[in-house]
Amino acid sequence: MRAVWLREFGGPEVLRVEETPDPVPGEGQVVVETAAIGITYVETQVRSGSAPMPLPTLPVIQGNGVAGTVVAAGPGADAALVGRRVATTTGGSGGYVEKVAVDASTVIPIPDGLGFQDAVGLLNDGRTALGIATAVAPKPEEWVLIGAAGGGVGSLLVQVVKQAGARVVAAASSTAKLDLARDRGADVVVDYTQPDWKTRVWEATGGAGVDVACDSSGGPIGRGVFELVRPGGRFIAFGAGSGTMTRISEEEANAQGVAVVPLWEAFPSPAAMQEMSVRALAEGAAGRLRPAIGQTFPLERAADAHAAIGARKTLGKTLLIP
Numbered sequence: 001m002r003a004v005w006l007r008e009f010g011g012p013e014v015l016r017v018e019e020t021p022d023p024v025p026g027e028g029q030v031v032v033e034t035a036a037i038g039i040t041y042v043e044t045q046v047r048s049g050s051a052p053m054p055l056p057t058l059p060v061i062q063g064n065g066v067a068g069t070v071v072a073a074g075p076g077a078d079a080a081l082v083g084r085r086v087a088t089t090t091g092g093s094g095g096y097v098e099k100v101a102v103d104a105s106t107v108i109p110i111p112d113g114l115g116f117q118d119a120v121g122l123l124n125d126g127r128t129a130l131g132i133a134t135a136v137a138p139k140p141e142e143w144v145l146i147g148a149a150g151g152g153v154g155s156l157l158v159q160v161v162k163q164a165g166a167r168v169v170a171a172a173s174s175t176a177k178l179d180l181a182r183d184r185g186a187d188v189v190v191d192y193t194q195p196d197w198k199t200r201v202w203e204a205t206g207g208a209g210v211d212v213a214c215d216s217s218g219g220p221i222g223r224g225v226f227e228l229v230r231p232g233g234r235f236i237a238f239g240a241g242s243g244t245m246t247r248i249s250e251e252e253a254n255a256q257g258v259a260v261v262p263l264w265e266a267f268p269s270p271a272a273m274q275e276m277s278v279r280a281l282a283e284g285a286a287g288r289l290r291p292a293i294g295q296t297f298p299l300e301r302a303a304d305a306h307a308a309i310g311a312r313k314t315l316g317k318t319l320l321i322p
């Protein structure tokens with residue numbers, strides 16, 4: 001089979017497609033033939049060696065979310081799964097492939113009516129959006145500021161927060177991303193690359209600031225997002241788009257009167273995360289969560305996909321198609 005290998009950290013060009021032996025299902029495993037493969041932003045940071053987290057031992061095949069068809073079951077795995085359409089995480093790596101062996105307990109049957117691409121668009125980003133929303137618990141009429149709102153997670157988070165009855169200020173770096181956020185329900189959109197962006201958020205909230213803010217940019221934008229939270233409000237940081245995560249000290253939080261929601265509240269346990277993925281797919285099948293598959297690339301062009309994400313040119317979710 002073909003697989004995308006990362007043998008050294010560097011620019012997108014270090015991602016190389018190589019012929020690789022097909023996986024053999026071990027005890028309790030099934031093999032999934034992939035139809036759509038998700039790319040998450042952090043994978044581009046890991047590839048470049050700049051991720052704000054421990055880096056994997058090389059060589060590695062990146063990717064942690066696929067949708068496809070079960071083509072084999074190993075000893076102890078339910079043979080009835082063969083032929084089923086499923087979505088599954090792959091244990092943190094190993095997803096940029098034509099076939100992957102995974103623990104049978106991790107596969108989620110894709111509900112009828114949901115395609116492979118939408119299923120993988122919801123699998124990780126949907127659970128993240130549901131987890132973040134659970135952690136910050138938006139209430140009806142509250143103002144919620146969501147950064148990177150035209151991305152994979154962001155465009156889903158807008159929808160989950162709106163369903164809670166809250167009002168959304170979506171922030172992103174381009175008109176196309178803001179149009180997507182608006183299409184997914186945002187009440188107000190703001191380009192946070194513009195110098196007056198914070199003033200526009202103050203104005204939208206009548207000078208009060210937002211009740212809740214969700215930051216995944218870090219850097220100066222993340223700081224700005226935090227500063228826009230009113231006293232008594234909540235703030236969560238769940239990503240480092242700029243390369244650094246927004247860290248708010250206890251003193252800063254107390255001085256502003258803002259509760260910093262810890263990330264573990266969004267992802268309390270592996271079982272809870274699996275349950276949120278199941279829920280995200282069900283919500284997608286019911287038409288209540290609409291992933292935005294902004295662009296797809298053939299598996300061979302994984303490097304181009306990473307380059308587009310790194311250049312901030314993508315909209316919604318980016319997929320590889322084997």
Ligand SMILES: NC(=O)c1ccc[n+]([C@@H]2O[C@H](COP(=O)([O-])OP(=O)(O)OC[C@H]3O[C@@H](n4cnc5c(N)ncnc54)[C@H](OP(=O)(O)O)[C@@H]3O)[C@@H](O)[C@H]2O)c1
Binds near residue numbers: 039124125177216239
């Ligand atoms: N995918 C998941 O399941 C998951 C899980 C946990 C945490 N996260 C975090 O959530 C965020 C979104 O993840 P995603 O996979 O859905 O990716 P994404 O939103 O599709 O893409 C990353 C976003 O980061 C922003 N960005 C890019 N370059 C930036 C820069 N130099 N400075 C500031 N912002 C920049 C871009 O938005 P703008 O161009 O509009 O700024 C872009 O939308 C990431 O920070 C990620 O680490 C994701």
